[in-house]
Amino acid sequence: MKLEGYSYTEDKSYFDLDQTVRLIKKLLPLSIAYNRFHELHVIDQVDVFLRLDHKSQVLLYENLDLKIIGKLNSQLQVNEIIKVINNIDDLRLAKILDNTNSNISADILQAINHRDIKDIVSLMVKKEDVEPLLGFDEDIAGGLMATELLAVRDDFNIGQILSVIKNQDYLINNDDFSYLFVIDRQGVLKGIVDSKILVVSNPNTYISFVMKKDFISVKVSTTKDKCIKLMKRYNLNVLPVTDHKGKLVGVINLTDIINIVQNEATEDMYKMIGIAGKEHVLGPFWSSVRHRLPWLSVNLITTILAGMIVTMFEGTISRAVVLAIFLPIISGQGGIAGSQTLILIVREIALGNINSRDYKKLLIKEINLGLVHGLIMSLAIGVIAWFWKDSFYLALAVSIAMMFALIVAAISGVLIPISLKILRIDPALGSAVAVTTLTEVIGFFIYLSLAWYLINLIEKGLV
Known part of the structure; x- marks a missing residue:
């Protein structure tokens, strides 16, 4: 049917x-x-x-x-x-x-x-x-490698090898027949051969004459990150793995590395936005609830912190309700700026492109970016506030708060993931929540503190 x-x-x-x-x-x-x-x-x-x-x-x-x-x-x-x-x-x-x-x-x-x-x-x-x-x-080559491979002795000719291959149904059926690994009598890896060469070579030719001798291999103890870097840098489809004596024990395939990189990138993205575990968008409903609810609860607590800052200045806001209009603007700009920095830093850490020598240079660059972006955005929001609400002092408070919010976003976007890395905690874990909370709390505090100070000066007739 x-x-x-x-x-x-x-x-x-x-x-x-x-x-x-x-x-x-x-x-x-x-x-x-x-x-x-x-x-x-x-x-x-x-x-x-x-x-x-x-x-x-x-x-x-x-x-x-x-x-x-x-x-x-x-x-x-x-x-x-x-x-x-x-x-x-x-x-x-x-x-x-x-x-x-x-x-x-x-x-x-x-x-x-x-x-x-x-x-x-x-x-x-x-x-x-x-x-x-x-x-x-699982974080070293021994945990990444597969033992399904086709290894042949270096004293075999191509005709003998083709006869051996005919009996390797599992390898052929599973598309693992792209490369052959040449070993000596002790099992030591001597070379790699692209299977296409066997088709065009004389059956009487010894495999040692056509094998690639300048191959790249790793030990079983080589880190996962180094294996990924090698395969990416040298465009490798396979990466043979040997023991401390040079004996072939396994192979890391490109498809496995691609899956690992994709899964880790997805996992990091999920962690940054507060989703626990891997969730399929069209998967079971209650599974999605379990994955999302924990970090939503954490985020609720952090947003309450920002709300507590606003509550501290409740009297100030009641004296000038117009102040409330610009709170979400400061929060939104700070959150976006922090997320931009954070995503770039977490990605570079995941790819292994940042080490301890780069921390100072990276921080200085992001602070300078925060200053430039802060200056431009603060001038823009200041002009808007002045013409919109016809208040120079409101524009001044909003501009200064915006400047500090973007600088704090830049600094926290660098320091939070790097600090987590130093503490051996996944930099993606909750970083976005921490950066957003920090920028909101500091941005709100500076904005409302300035407003309180300026309102008092105005009421006393000092300005």
């Missing part, structure tokens, strides 16, 4: 995927729902999966073809997988991990709580590929 609502056409829209989600939800646990899911491209499978409720997700993992689940695992984040597999029995889970890339399987096993991972590993066919990875931290 062919269901309507999905087709691979150029004008395919999210409406089609929405209809597919509804159909799968409605038909689960009937086999027709799983068949429907199988028809989708893996990227669309991920999209549909994330839109399903938890019960439907579990049903899919319990009944889908194992190879389909393996491809899903390569696209999902580990925490998303863990939520689904917690109640799956050990044998089924072992089979799922056998059909998942070894590095992802290791990450899943290390993230499992309240279960004996030794029992699960013992049931796996590919346990010898996964077990060596379990001892590595």
